[in-house]
Amino acid sequence: MSSLTVRRLAVWAVSLVLGFVISWLIITVGFPILLPSARSITIQDYGYIYFLVTMIPISLVFVIWLDALMNTKILPD
Secondary structure: OOHHHHHHHHHHHHHHHHHHHHHHHHHHHHHHHHOOOOOOOOHHHHOHHHHHHHHHHHHHHHHHHHHHHHOOOOOOO
């Protein structure tokens, strides 16, 4: 594999992990802070499909920034 392919795989892996962590923090910590009457919500309570719909756009934001920083050219110029 070329170094560009390795960098691209790294961008996707890091972006998905960061998207998962940020989404999990929003659901479990952010919702109770914004709604004081709310209790901590798990991913199962929130729903797996809703979690994916939350996680994927957040992950794509990280892909955009990491693509620009690591010069992987995933997105066209």
